[in-house]
Amino acid sequence: DAGVIQSPRHEVTEMGQEVTLRCKPISGHDYLFWYRQTMMRGLELLIYFNNNVPIDDSGMPEDRFSAKMPNASFSTLKIQPSEPRDSAVYFCASTNHGRTDTQYFGPGTRLTVL
């Protein structure tokens, strides 16, 4: 298996622009997570899905952030409009069931908002 795939790996954009990050989870995994990592706050959970349904989005910082999972093999995290403080590394992770298994992380997308 190719593991969790994220694209793009790097994104540089200007403040106010829309940014879309993409994730393909490991085939057969039914949970998908979006995390954000910054020097100031460490690794934070933004939102997670179970069987394509959002379960907990309490970590989404504000309405500028939205996430979708239209099918079991694809998810997007969108920021509109982007701000410099959104600069971070965004990780996607997936797992195949409950609390007995760990999560498998993608390589991350490094976002820089100028």
Next chain:
Amino acid sequence: KQEVTQIPAALSVPEGENLVLNCSFTDSAIYNLQWFRQDPGKGLTSLLLIQSSQREQTSGRLNASLDKSSGRSTLYIAASQPGDSATYLCAAENPDRGSTLGRLYFGRGTQLTVWP
């Protein structure tokens, strides 16, 4: 809310040393405690997962212990090698409202450098 703390924040040791990384958590109602490794510019890789009913897990030169009552976990690395250089993060998985799946709370990590 669960808070996870890791000490030290950074550690630099010569090759061959045995070392211990520490992790503490505030809420003992965990499902499990996990240790991850993160290499620069890459995602996290799971190293060890200790269920709440377990005391320790071992994988090769790595041994992780869990003392749930005191809210502590340690990662022991034997005979360290330069290839062990990375950031090590611990994460506590706690019950999450509305879901049978727990939620991971991460520490800030310990940045380890092993020099030849």
